Amino acid sequence: MFRISQYMRELAQAEQTGQYPQVRDRQARGPVVIWNLIRRCNLTCKHCYALSADHDYEGELTLPEVYTVMDDLKAFGVPALILSGGEPLLRPDIFEISARAREMGFYTGLSSNGTLIDAPLAERIAGAGFDYVGISLDGLKPTHDKFRRLDGAFDRSLAAIRHLARHGVKVGLRFTMTALNAHDLPNLLQLMKDEGANKFYFSHLNYAGRGNIHRDKDAHHQSTRAAMDLLFEHAWRDAQAGCMDDYVSGNNDADGPYLLQWVRRNLPQWESALHERLVRWGGNASGQMVANIDNLGHVHPDTMWWHHDLGCVRDRPFSEIWNDTSDPLMAGLKQHPRPVQGRCRDCQYLAICNGNTRVRAQQLTGNPWFEDPGCYLSDEEVGAPSTPFTPSKGKSRRTINVAPATA
Template sequence: MFRISQFMHELAQAEATGVYPAPARRTGKSPGSATQPLGPVVIWNLIRRCNLTCKHCYAFSADHDYPGELSTQQVFDVLDDLQAFNVRALILSGGEPLLRPDLFEIAARAKAMGFYIGLSTNGTLIDEPLAQRVHAAGFDYVGISLDGIGATHDKFRRLEGAFDRSLAAVRHLQKLGTKVGLRFTMTELNAFDLPNLLNLMRDEQVDKFYFSHLNYAGRGNIHRGKDAHHLATREALDLLYQTAWDDARSGGQHEYVTGNNDADGAYLLQWVRQHLPRWADDVQQRLVAWGGNASGVHVANIDNVGDVHPDTMWWHHTLGNVKARPFSEIWMDLSDPLMAGLKTRPRQVHGRCGGCQYLAICGGNTRVRAQQVTGDAWAEDPGCYLSDEEIGVAPGDARVVTTAYRGRKVIELVPSDS
């Protein structure tokens, strides 16, 4: 995740004081032991069942039960291991997590253990009584997906009236004081609605806006031929950066973040060089410290049956199962070539990514897109929207382009220099 607002607030502070602020430290203490690094943010798909069949669903969810899902006690056992491993943040997802009967029991247990807990939902099930239950459960954040206004959203979600129901959920939770965010995945079919959604965020006084680039997993991979073109992506980022900058400069506290394309960090540096060149070196240092793509490092995924993945987009690659081994053991096992490669710094990528001057910032971007399009997890990411000139590589060689889905590629897991 790329936290645009964090950088914009730092820039606003620098402009006001004449000094770029010091970075916040990311450390933590494991219960009953010495200081150790924080564990990854765990996105946990507690259930695969969903009342919708969205076009870009990475989980291929549908409205039926799936066998083998973790029991309540198994979830509690995993929570104990995550706490001991110094994991602090959980994002409870699905499918539609509100369809899991023990969701609030799980949430209560996690809150009592001191976890930050977010809820990722499509919002269509949240009427006023359910909103009160969600609020009472103490979720630190609820993300509700809106992929356009009205019929645009309904078409993505394949349910007439989905937009109205999800917007009603936002309003119910806002009224109760729960922190709410809008989640938007952009493709060429809904890019035109981004300004309208940002206006909706302002009008509804929503706290957070999450802009997701399309990643090639699940139905999102099947529909990758409708991914936004690079020019549309740049225009969207220009709008997001300016909106976040205006908010930070005026003292606003809204959050604007992006996900699934770590070229956003390099593009922000270019924005700063153009608009606030005085702080470009400071921002570059902060971006290098951020390090870009966090799959397999600072972000993890546990799916509904307990399989562990480097992130939610890697469901076609399983590292192990928490029914057989603790998450903490699976996560630190580098015998898996993909995990070994993801944890290597710098990552041994090739093509445009290997020669990119911003590799230390983006971390090689999203390896899933590279693998799904080329069959090689370490090839260039076709989702990068920066030009050869911008990234400092010689022009002339043909770029890897996103082609329509025609079946799964063979995964190449051996790093390029081995």
């Protein structure tokens, strides 16, 4: 996750005081765990990485098994649990799980599509004390309902945001941009303000699950740049005004270098300080400080790697699985610098983005270390030439050059 607003607030403070603030990075021994507690969902969204449907899935972790895993996660130093699905609210014991997570001191988030949250359920969610609730919106009503494959889904999710806000729950909007919904981004940012939401999470499309099936509908790189410019504009304006709303992005760590370029153009006196700050951030954290456990207890480097199984918590503790580098992918993800190839290897921003997400390269070429085809920075910007590639058997046959396409 790239915390746009955090860096903008630091820059705003630097402008006010004449000195870039000294920020102590939070040290955590273990990764943030995104936990897909249930695969069942009442929706079948086009870009779902879990390929969920509205039926039960056999073999999901029982409540005692969940508690055992939580004990191991706490001992391992995991700071936060993001409870997800499917639709996590379809799990009958979700509030028992969240209560125990809070009692154990985990930062506890809930990731929901929002369609099930009526006034009584919103009150119960508020009483559970979640630190944050993320509600997915893929555009305004026509776009969102089409993405979610359910007429009325937008109205129900918007109602959920309002119910939660009335109870003082910190709620945010989650948006995955593709070529089919990029036009709705400005209106969603305005909706965030109008509804009093505290956070906007912008997710670049990653090639996994249904997101992989529909990767040909990913937004063009120039559209991505325009979206980031808009997010930077909103975050900078809020930071200058002292507003504590958060804009964050995920699934494309080129956002860090792109912010550095924005600062070079607009606040050049702070470029060096921000560069140092972004190197400390360290870029993509898959297999390092971000982890995923699926509904069956299988561990993955992050949520986009469901096709790569590191082991099951029923067989070995999470802590043991996570530290095991006998798996070649995990060994490479934990390596510094990572063994990336092509222009990623020679990129001047490698120390900032850490080679970006590796799943796009793996899905399109069969090679997880090839240069990231989702990087929207030009060859000139990264200081290295692109390497055209022919995807491996079973992948798209077209030759792809990762330099930005035209809009």
